[in-house]
Amino acid sequence: MQKARTREINLGxxxxxxxxxxxxxxMTNTDTSKFLETWTQVEQLALAGCEIIRIGVKDEKCIDPxxxxxxxxxxPLVADIHFNADLAIECIKRGADGIRINPGNIGSVDTVEKIxxxxxxxxxxxxxxxxxxxxxxxxxxxxxxxxPEALAESALNWAKFFEDCGFYxxxxxxxxxxxxxxxxxxxxxxxxxxxxLHLGLTEAGTLISGLIRSTxxxxxxxxxxxxxxxxxxxxSDPVNEVIAGRELLKSLKLRTGVQVISCPTCTRTEIDVMNxxxxxxxxxxxxxxxxxxxxxxxxxxxxxxxxxxxxxIAGGIKEGLLFAKGEIVKKVPEELxxxxxxxxxxx
Ligand code: SF4
Numbered sequence: 089m090q091k092a093r094t095r096e097i098n099l100g101x102x103x104x105x106x107x108x109x110x111x112x113x114x115m116t117n118t119d120t121s122k123f124l125e126t127w128t129q130v131e132q133l134a135l136a137g138c139e140i141i142r143i144g145v146k147d148e149k150c151i152d153p154x155x156x157x158x159x160x161x162x163x164p165l166v167a168d169i170h171f172n173a174d175l176a177i178e179c180i181k182r183g184a185d186g187i188r189i190n191p192g193n194i195g196s197v198d199t200v201e202k203i204x205x206x207x208x209x210x211x212x213x214x215x216x217x218x219x220x221x222x223x224x225x226x227x228x229x230x231x232x233x234x235x236p237e238a239l240a241e242s243a244l245n246w247a248k249f250f251e252d253c254g255f256y257x258x259x260x261x262x263x264x265x266x267x268x269x270x271x272x273x274x275x276x277x278x279x280x281x282x283x284x285l286h287l288g289l290t291e292a293g294t295l296i297s298g299l300i301r302s303t304x305x306x307x308x309x310x311x312x313x314x315x316x317x318x319x320x321x322x323x324s325d326p327v328n329e330v331i332a333g334r335e336l337l338k339s340l341k342l343r344t345g346v347q348v349i350s351c352p353t354c355t356r357t358e359i360d361v362m363n364x365x366x367x368x369x370x371x372x373x374x375x376x377x378x379x380x381x382x383x384x385x386x387x388x389x390x391x392x393x394x395x396x397x398x399x400x401i402a403g404g405i406k407e408g409l410l411f412a413k414g415e416i417v418k419k420v421p422e423e424l425x426x427x428x429x430x431x432x433x434x435x
Contacts, residue, residue: 094284094316097257099140099213100164100185104259104316105284110342111317112333113140113286114326115168120150127157129326134163136330137374140317142166142188145175155182166215173199180206186213188261191246192222204253214258215286216250218243236272239264243277259316261286267305274309284316291321298322299332310340331373346372349397350383357385359403359422367426379433391416399433401425 096106104111114133118125120143133141145154145167158165166186167179173195176187180203187207191200207214220234223242231238243260250258260283264270270289278285289305292298302320309315320332337343350365351357365383372381382397384390387409390402395414402409408425410417410432420428 093282095256095282097213097259097284098211099166100158102139102164102185104140108316110310110315110337111139112137112330112337113142113166113317113319114138114329114333115142115144115319117326120144120146120153123153123156126153127160130157130161130163130165132327133330134161135374136327136370137334138163138326138330140164140166140186142168144168145179146170147172148175148178151175151178151182154179154184158183158185166213170194173203176203177206180210180212183210184212186215188215188217190217190219190222191249192218192224192242197249200249201253204250204255207257208253208255211257214250214255215261216243216246216258217261217263218246219263219290234264234269236269236276239269239273240276240280243273244280247281247283256283259284259286261288263288263290265289265291267301270305271308274314275312278309278314285314286317286319287315288319288321293323295322295324295328298324302332303336306336307340310337310342331369334373344376344378346375346377347380348372348383349380349394351385351390351393353385356388357403358387358405359385359401359408359425361385361403364401364426368429371426371430381429381433399429401429 094105097104116126116129118129120126130141141163143154164185166188167184168188169176176189179187218239223234223238227238227242239262243262262273287306287309289302292302318333320329322329338345348365348369350361353361361383380397382394382400384394384402387402387404391411394400400411407421409419410429
């Protein structure tokens with residue numbers, strides 16, 4: 089698979105688009121005006137390997153905490169703003185790495201141009217959002233209802249408008265909760281622009297249903313080299329969005345990283361496979377080294393089934409075997425399995 093050629097843009101020092109890796113992003117769900125809560129979640133997302141964090145700035149009370157967090161985190165932040173151009177301009181002037189607006193709902197064309205010029209002067213990145221809810225009246229009249237063609241036309245019109253203003257540091261995000269609509273709209277847009285694309289299915293659902301729908305939709309585009317940043321939107325802890333996003337890119341071989349495989353468990357299971365696998369997944373979620381770790385519930389089938397893994401654990405009664413390349417290295421008590429495996433891997 090080869091990544092489609094889009095132009096490179098810069099979000100607070102992070103390069104996106106072009107031949108840069110596809111970046112994983114998520115969004116906080118705390119009250120932004122509460123600094124500590126939001127900061128804590130930003131730290132958790134960063135630890136999980138989130139590369140771009142979007143934070144809703146819904147009123148003026150949110151601006152100070154947003155800027156304070158940005159000053160303290162290494163991850164680029166994007167201020168998510170709807171309907172209020174003054175907030176967008178204020179965030180840009182105060183030094184936000186990026187802002188996200190839906191030009192269709194932020195005000196008049198003149199207002200959008202004012203935001204663009206302010207961003208241009210401050211070298212701030214803009215994410216242009218287009219979705220069914222923000223479609224222009226003329227397009228709704230032309231197509232009769234929101235559809236992939238209308239979404240694509242809106243996105244391309246705005247891309248041209250920004251470019252005509254001499255502004256190129258933007259990416260496009262065309263979202264829908266309908267998988268086919270989102271895929272088709274992005275295919276249409278990708279054909280006609282070099283602007284980087286952010287992919288995501290909106291209102292995707294809860295942990296399991298949202299994961300399945302997002303994976304299905306995003307894979308169709310990613311496999312064709314379309315997409316420069318992704319978000320797996322879930323009604324769940326945003327950390328899960330990051331783990332899922334990274335896992336999707338690893339599975340499609342678009343990013344490298346540690347892969348934790350684990351057995352489904354059965355009556356022979358002797359150790360807490362689920363807990364151990366989740367701890368390891370969390371431990372390595374932001375590590376970009378191609379290593380496979382197997383967590384198997386028993387010694388009967390464990391080492392044999394996981395021969396292809398680089399490292400592994402196979403459960404015994406209140407203990408487990410550590411192995412490397414299918415060979416047993418040592419036996420350790422269950423509570424020390426993760427610690428000893430990490431030490432073995434370090435060595
Ligand atoms: S590895 Fe062992 S515990 Fe896990 S599913 Fe297979 S037989 Fe069951």
